[in-house]
Amino acid sequence: xxxxxxxxxxxxxxHRPPFLFLDEVTALVPGERAEGYxxxxxxxxxxxxxxxxxxxxxxxxxxxxxxxxxAYAVLNDERMAGRLxxxxxxxxxxxxxxxxxxxxxxxxVEVLRLSARAGRAAGEASVDGxxxxxxxxxxxxxxx
Numbered sequence: 001x002x003x004x005x006x007x008x009x010x011x012x013x014x015h016r017p018p019f020l021f022l023d024e025v026t027a028l029v030p031g032e033r034a035e036g037y038x039x040x041x042x043x044x045x046x047x048x049x050x051x052x053x054x055x056x057x058x059x060x061x062x063x064x065x066x067x068x069x070x071a072y073a074v075l076n077d078e079r080m081a082g083r084l085x086x087x088x089x090x091x092x093x094x095x096x097x098x099x100x101x102x103x104x105x106x107x108x109v110e111v112l113r114l115s116a117r118a119g120r121a122a123g124e125a126s127v128d129g130x131x132x133x134x135x136x137x138x139x140x141x142x143x144x
Contacts, residue, residue, distance in 0.1 A: 012072050014084065021065035022072065031077030035108045038065045042101030057099035062133040063090055066123035070109040070137055079116050085139040088118065093135040103127050117141055
């Protein structure tokens with residue numbers, strides 16, 4: 001799937017902490033698929049308010065982590081040279097498992113359609129092999 005160490009997410013994505021939700025990409029086929037993970041530490045400020053007595057990773061941040069992995073996959077495709085994928089929509093999001101502080105969210109994305117102007121991908125996030133979130137992501141590609 002890949003021939004050596006992959007670039008760090010921050011070397012490919014424009015996202016930066018505190019809004020970078022991808023720690024490492026572990027597998028990549030540019031423009032086709034990617035795998036990676038985000039390990040929550042429990043120190044993220046959103047856990048304080050979501051929810052004070054039962055900290056839970058917000059579902060919207062799971063989908064954002066999948067979108068960031070998808071962006072990583074497509075930004076490594078030559079068709080995206082000089083372009084930036086922006087979140088265009090989400091379909092069929094389902095949340096199956098609560099994600100707790102300190103858990104590792106394993107991510108995988110498959111690009112279903114890709115052009116220089118837009119695309120669609122399917123993603124899944126899991127913890128310890130148990131599905132936490134699945135969705136389809138749409139994006140538009142704009143000039144940088």
